[in-house]
């Protein structure tokens with residue numbers, strides 16, 4: 001299957017991950033359908049609110065299923081959890097079923113603050129690219145360290161990860177880009193400006209261009225060439241099965 005899946009994860013809370021996911025899905029070239037997935041399992045319903053689809057998603061809902069509704073601009077919006085407790089009952093099987101019904105050329109952006117939750121696995125195991133966003137603060141670096149270490153244990157190759165930093169919480173770059181790169185042993189792919197910055201839209205386009213241009217991001221099949229070995233070092237395979 002050649003669905004292209006982009007997973008957006010805030011390595012620290014409140015760094016604009018949901019906002020980036022919304023902007024990405026609108027801009028990535030999509031030969032067929034585009035879908036955005038609210039995989040925030042805390043039931044905040046950010047995407048339902050943003051796309052004004054709460055009622056449609058409620059009507060589509062039955063227990064244990066991921067629900068999908070279409071926004072006026074044609075974007076499909078999938079919601080994994082409407083409430084905090086939905087995280088207990090929703091199954092990865094319902095996500096797999098929903099994906100099977102999508103065009104094989106669909107472009108999917110997943111807002112996934114908890115990317116290793118079992119229900120998110122159908123996306124993670126086939127992801128084209130992971131976008132990890134953090135802020136230039138000690139907490140931002142610590143969060144990114146934890147996320148990147150988990151990705152490494154899962155066997156996700158660095159070539160599939162784009163590290164983005166953003167200073168929306170106005171830390172004033174308390175940690176420099178060079179220090180972040182040294183601590184995380186990974187280059188920063190993009191610095192996202194704050195939205196009131198006039199350059200925001202232009203620079204955001206730069207991120208999309210980078211994602212599209214990189215080998216393995218939109219050119220190849222969404223299937224990970226080197227399949228995530230969920231059993232490397234930590235036996236995540238057992239946790240997920």
Ligand SMILES: Nc1ncnc2c1ncn2[C@@H]1O[C@H](COP(=O)(O)OP(=O)(O)OP(=O)(O)O)[C@@H](O)[C@H]1O
Pocket residue numbers: 010012013014015016017018019020040113166168192193194195196
């Ligand atoms: N680039 C930006 N510039 C300025 N403000 C932004 C930017 N991106 C997001 N915001 C604002 O910052 C707040 C948090 O954004 P958002 O909800 O996208 O972050 P998040 O990382 O998804 O948060 P959470 O951890 O709660 O999921 C929102 O009020 C949003 O409007």
Ligand SMILES: [Mg+2]
Pocket residue numbers: 017018019040046111113
């Ligand atoms: Mg969010």
